[in-house]
Amino acid sequence: MEKIRHNHIEWLREITHDDSINRISQQAGIPYATLYKRFKSGELATDEIIAIARSYGINPVDAMVKTGLISNEEASGVRGDNALRLCNIESIAKEIVRRDAEKTQLTGNDKNKNAQSATTKAA
Template sequence: MNVYEYIEKITDGATINEISERAGIVKSTLWRQIKNNTVSYENLIKIARSYGVNPITALVGVGAVTPQEALQGKMAGDLNDASETMLIEEVARRLHRNAIDADRPIVLNDFELAANDDNYRDAEGTTAEE
């Protein structure tokens, strides 16, 4: 989605004049940037904030950053700030959502988790004969 389409979406089709006034952007600047499809990220952030949209969400929405980049750093801080009760509730929610059998122990090995699902992991290897 290009920047103009995204702005149209988050502003619910407001006019450029309405958007510029609400976001505190000079009208001629916003007109020019939208006409040339070169809306600056600074102005995109101003528009997002003025319409109650998280600026990071807006940057993801126009492809300026990936969802993974937006989440970097956020998750570690969130986990450190979460109480034990919040962590337990989140684990329970995920177990329920993913329908994991909570009556069986979760076995983690030192190698990648995908190896736990490998039915042939204990099979002996063979080599081609020359």
């Protein structure tokens, strides 16, 4: 899996509504000098992202996804066949019926296009 890098400082500015480094430092409990260095480097440490997110009422897991530290799939903890284990049988059956109807509709559209094409060629 390729790691997607996001600009941590853009994320920080967005969630803090452009608060000053001093204000963010006070709110998150991160020393001003540390935060200043992070602004210069453009990248925050994971524990700093978590502290800032919490201090601004943001879910830390969402913050880690937004900053590219983890993927959506990793955040949800559910992938592919594992998701099926969480679904009840009725939900699985409904999904099968929905997919079958979608497939039938797509195949029907292809048949109609082929019939129209044949009619146009015959004329």
